[in-house]
Amino acid sequence: MKILVKNLAVLTALLVTIAAVAQDKVPLKTKLPPPLFVGTPVPLNVTNLERPTRSKRPDFMVPAGTANLARNKKVSSSDNNPIVGTLDMIDDGDKDGNEGSWVELGPGKQWAQIDLAKSANIYAVLVWHFHSQARVYRDVVVQVSDDPTFRAGVATIFNNDFHNELGLGAGKDLNYVETYQGKLIDAKGVKGRYVRFYSNGNTANKLNDYIEAEVWGKPAA
Amino acid sequence: MSNSAFQSQWTRWTAFLAVALFGLLLRLPQLGARPMHTDEAVNAYIVGQLLAGENYTYDPQDRHGPALAALAFPLAKLQGAKAFAELTESELRITSVLAGTVTILLFGAAVEMFGFVPCLIGALLFAVSPLPVYYGRYFIHESIFVAATFGLIVTGWRAHQTHSAPLGALAAACAALVLVSKETAVLHFFALTAAAFVFWLWNLRRTHLGNLWRPKAALPALAVFVLLSVILFTWFGSNWSALPALLHAVPKLLARAGGEGHQKPFWYFSRLLIGGWSGGLISALACIGLFLALRKRDPSPYGFLAFYAIFLVVIHSSIPYKTPWLALNFWLPIALFAGLALKSLWSIPATTPALRIAIPAYCILVGGIAAVLIARDTHQRVFALPADETNPYAYAQTTEDLLGLPALIELVAHQNALAAPRIAVIASDPWPLPWYLRHYSQVGFWQPGQQVGQADFYITSTEAADQYGDQLKDLHPDFFGVRPGVLIVLWSPAPK
Numbered sequence: 001m002k003i004l005v006k007n008l009a010v011l012t013a014l015l016v017t018i019a020a021v022a023q024d025k026v027p028l029k030t031k032l033p034p035p036l037f038v039g040t041p042v043p044l045n046v047t048n049l050e051r052p053t054r055s056k057r058p059d060f061m062v063p064a065g066t067a068n069l070a071r072n073k074k075v076s077s078s079d080n081n082p083i084v085g086t087l088d089m090i091d092d093g094d095k096d097g098n099e100g101s102w103v104e105l106g107p108g109k110q111w112a113q114i115d116l117a118k119s120a121n122i123y124a125v126l127v128w129h130f131h132s133q134a135r136v137y138r139d140v141v142v143q144v145s146d147d148p149t150f151r152a153g154v155a156t157i158f159n160n161d162f163h164n165e166l167g168l169g170a171g172k173d174l175n176y177v178e179t180y181q182g183k184l185i186d187a188k189g190v191k192g193r194y195v196r197f198y199s200n201g202n203t204a205n206k207l208n209d210y211i212e213a214e215v216w217g218k219p220a221a
Numbered sequence: 222m223s224n225s226a227f228q229s230q231w232t233r234w235t236a237f238l239a240v241a242l243f244g245l246l247l248r249l250p251q252l253g254a255r256p257m258h259t260d261e262a263v264n265a266y267i268v269g270q271l272l273a274g275e276n277y278t279y280d281p282q283d284r285h286g287p288a289l290a291a292l293a294f295p296l297a298k299l300q301g302a303k304a305f306a307e308l309t310e311s312e313l314r315i316t317s318v319l320a321g322t323v324t325i326l327l328f329g330a331a332v333e334m335f336g337f338v339p340c341l342i343g344a345l346l347f348a349v350s351p352l353p354v355y356y357g358r359y360f361i362h363e364s365i366f367v368a369a370t371f372g373l374i375v376t377g378w379r380a381h382q383t384h385s386a387p388l389g390a391l392a393a394a395c396a397a398l399v400l401v402s403k404e405t406a407v408l409h410f411f412a413l414t415a416a417a418f419v420f421w422l423w424n425l426r427r428t429h430l431g432n433l434w435r436p437k438a439a440l441p442a443l444a445v446f447v448l449l450s451v452i453l454f455t456w457f458g459s460n461w462s463a464l465p466a467l468l469h470a471v472p473k474l475l476a477r478a479g480g481e482g483h484q485k486p487f488w489y490f491s492r493l494l495i496g497g498w499s500g501g502l503i504s505a506l507a508c509i510g511l512f513l514a515l516r517k518r519d520p521s522p523y524g525f526l527a528f529y530a531i532f533l534v535v536i537h538s539s540i541p542y543k544t545p546w547l548a549l550n551f552w553l554p555i556a557l558f559a560g561l562a563l564k565s566l567w568s569i570p571a572t573t574p575a576l577r578i579a580i581p582a583y584c585i586l587v588g589g590i591a592a593v594l595i596a597r598d599t600h601q602r603v604f605a606l607p608a609d610e611t612n613p614y615a616y617a618q619t620t621e622d623l624l625g626l627p628a629l630i631e632l633v634a635h636q637n638a639l640a641a642p643r644i645a646v647i648a649s650d651p652w653p654l655p656w657y658l659r660h661y662s663q664v665g666f667w668q669p670g671q672q673v674g675q676a677d678f679y680i681t682s683t684e685a686a687d688q689y690g691d692q693l694k695d696l697h698p699d700f701f702g703v704r705p706g707v708l709i710v711l712w713s714p715a716p717k
Contacts, residue, residue: 134683134708136700162697175700177683177708203622203702204610 027059028066028124028216033095033131033180057181062123062216069122070195070215074115079105083207087112095212097132097180107206109139109166113196114215119146122187122217125157127197130209131180137208139165139200140173142185144192155192158185165200182212191220236341237329244325244348247599248318248357253310255607256619259704261360262653265313268293269305269659277456279463281404281470287453288369288402289362292316306659310360317364321347321357324368328556331375334522338567339510339560346556351497351598353556355614356549358603362402363546369398370409371553374529377413378522386438393442397449404470408536409550416528424524477542484541490534490548494555496613497602499594502587503559510558513565523561530554545616563587610705619653622702626711627657629699630678636716637677645676647685648709654680679712686710 075087085103090112094101105112122144129137139161145154159171176183195215199208257265263284271277271294277287293316300312328344335343347353357364372395380388400406421427454463495504511530514523530551537547567584571577601612608618634642643663646654651666658664667673669685679693686693696712703709 133706135702135706136708162699175698177700201622203700203708204620204705206621 024064025061026064026066028062028184030068030126030182030214030216031095032182033097033128033211057184060124060184060186063218066123066216066218068214069116069120069217069219070114070213073117075112076115077105077112078110079208082106084209090114090210090213093212095128095180095182097128097130097211102130102209102211105208105210107201107208109198109200110208111196111198112208112210112213113148113150113194114213115148116193116195116215116217119191119193119220120215120217121189121191121220122157122195122215123189124214124216125185125187125195126182126212126214126216127185128180128182128211128213129178129199129202130211131178131182133204135178135202135204136175137178137199137202139163139171139198140183141166141168141171141198143168143196143198144187144190144194145196146191146193148194150194150196153192155190157187157190158183161198161200166198168198182214187217189217233332233337234329237326237344240328240341240344240348241322241325244344244354244357245318245322247349248321248354251604251607252314252318252358255310255358256621256624257310257653257656258359258361258619259617259652261310261313262619262656264289264293264360264362265308265656266305268297268313269308272297272302272304272308276459278460279454279456279466281466281473285362285403286401287456288365288398289316289360291401291453292320292365293360308659313360314358317357317359317361320364320368321353324353324357324364324371324553327368327371327375331371331557334375334378335526335557335561336564338564339557342560342563343556346503346559346595347552349599350499350503350552350556350595351602352494352548352614353552354599355603355607356546359546361546363549366399366402366406367549367553369395369402370550373399374413374526374553378525380438380442384438386441389438389442390445393444393446394449397446397453400450401453404467404474409533412529412532412536415532416525419528420525423528424518424520478540479542481542483544485543487538489543490538490551493545493548493613494551497594497598499591499598502591502594503555506559506562506587506591507555508558510561510565511554513561514558523557526554526557530558545614617704619704620702623653623657626680626701626709627660629711629713630658630661633713633716634677637714638717639677642678643676644678644680645673646680647671647673647689648680648682649685650682651680653703654709677714681710681712683708683710686712 070091071093072088073091075090077087080087083104083106087103089101089103091114125142127142129135140158141156141161142158143150143154143156145152147153156168156171158173159168160173160175161168161171164170195213197210197213201207202209267277267284267290271290277290279287293313296316296319297308297312300315302308302312325344325348328340328347332340373392376388376392376395379385380392396410399409451464452458454467455461456463495501511527514527518524533550533554537543537550563584566587567580569576569580571580602614606612606615608615608621630642630644641663642661644658644661644665646658646664646666647669648654649669655666665674665676669682669688673679673689673692679689679696681689681693693712696714699711699713700708701711
């Protein structure tokens with residue numbers, strides 16, 4: 001039995017690698033900041049609760065040539081006068097969890113938006129809200145659009161607003177505990193120029209923090 | 222009493238009553254707004270047990286003495302509370318508010334010891350400064366403890382001066398109240414005794430004290446101390462096991478002194494006291510007052526107070542276990558020494574006409590700046606951000622986020638037509654949830670690993686959820702913050 005399981009695991013890994021190579025896919029390589037808290041949370045064996053990552057996240061495959069298109073791009077927000085920091089900190093490449101690395105938007109429902117300058121096929125979005133203590137950010141919604149006002153052509157790639165607090169529709173994605181590895185969202189190649197991140201406070205306070213956001217994709221043909 | 226003496230007494234008590242009233246009014250707004258700290262929730266639960274007709278049982282493990290419950294229980298009854306579920310934050314915290322107000326009034330009783338002006342300034346500082354106001358609105362033992370300690374100092378000194386048996390008995394009652402508030406009273410008794418000894422050695426130059434041991438005064442005082450302590454610890458004789466339990470508190474206290482997760486560096490209290498906009502100025506004034514008292518080597522009570530303050534700071538700073546509310550104990554000497562410093566500044570002999578203008582102007586300027594800085598700090602720390610992580614007084618504070626948990630249960634229960642939802646809490650440390658779930662009749666608490674019955678809602682720690690996958694798999698999880706870095710999960714049924 002053990003041999004069978006072992007062989008199956010090897011076969012699966014082989015098939016994934018072959019599939020990735022066949023589609024010209026490579027692992028997404030992002031630089032992770034040092035972890036700042038340990039001990040909480042522990043892995044959860046509950047199907048309807050996201051299992052926090054204790055070890056390194058498994059490789060996420062993206063097409064070759066995929067790059068972080070968000071770096072140093074223009075950021076706008078529902079709160080133009082953040083309580084702490086400045087909006088450009090969201091895509092400045094600094095993912096450190098210590099003070100001075102995050103921007104803090106006002107209480108309640110807020111959004112931050114990155115203008116990628118050109119429309120792109122987006123394969124993954126990574127976001128770090130806060131990772132110096134165990135926190136869960138409420139009603140996290142990530143949308144992509146070619147319309148800067150997000151009135152038309154909006155694609156929602158993540159939504160854990162189960163109670164529809166934001167009014168964007170109830171989401172079915174799971175709540176998650178922030179860690180130094182950030183939240184990786186599979187964008188499935190959705191096309192758009194603007195990426196908007198919503199949240200609605202967190203389990204420590206009513207504010208909305210962003211350390212960094214990355215948008216991995218390729219310019220649309 | 223002569224007419225002038227009567228007028229002087231009238232002026233004095235009018236002034237101190239006005240300051241106490243101001244302090245009281247400042248402590249009342251938004252009294253219930255800050256979420257209940259775990260310690261407050263435990264104390265509230267004890268009051269709830271008394272309301273339910275149970276007796277108080279002294280528990281040396283983290284529960285301290287019965288003084289808080291003994292005072293809060295009748296106050297809660299007076300306000301109409303009949304059960305734990307009916308209690309509100311304000312109804313409980315009013316006990317601490319009143320104890321803080323009594324402390325302000327005690328500055329008036331201390332005028333014979335420390336002088337009118339320093340006491341009035343001290344009372345004002347205690348009435349409005351951020352730390353005394355913040356912890357004067359906290360349903361823990363500290364506010365009563367400090368009031369009783371001040372009462373002990375004032376009545377003890379006067380009993381010593383007058384050899385009055387009633388005053389001796391009053392001092393003993395205050396000492397008993399200190400002990401019945403918190404077992405850490407022994408540290409204060411030690412600091413007071415050591416300060417008295419050094420004061421006699423240094424300031425009184427070992428002068429003959431007369432007949433210190435006067436059985437007619439000492440024996441009734443001793444009897445009052447023992448009687449009151451025994452009555453309250455045994456809860457009017459209903460629980461005699463409290464007395465051996467009190468002895469068992471000693472090893473527990475010693476273990477706790479090691480830190481138990483609350484260990485802080487030696488300078489923790491100093492940093493806390495000089496923090497904020499006003500902390501530096503008030504601490505500087507207090508240090509000037511302390512220096513003046515030590516330099517003079519005079520036989521005034523300030524010498525005694527100086528040694529008491531030094532012993533207290535050294536003892537509490539040396540013990541690894543530190544919580545910010547312990548700093549309230551330092552505030553008696555701080556307020557009085559700051560008052561002494563300002564009074565001494567005002568009394569500097571003005572030898573030139575320029576100085577006659579400059580000195581009062583300088584004092585008014587310092588007072589004005591202090592008022593502005595204190596007002597800002599008190600507003601920020603007590604009213605604007607009472608539960609914020611950046612507030613150094615909000616220690617292991619329950620987050621405002623947790624207030625959303627009972628609200629969500631209420632909403633989902635209504636959506637699912639659950640009139641009396643069954644709630645199962647599975648966590649090794651469920652506090653302060655018993656407070657926030659007090660309105661629900663069917664709430665059970667389990668330790669992780671125990672078999673849990675069927676419930677409509679489950680509340681689990683993140684660790685505990687791991688073991689109850691089958692029971693939780695069809696429920697929706699919502700995280701809530703309990704304290705900074707501590708999360709729990711509410712598992713709710715989907716709305717029907």
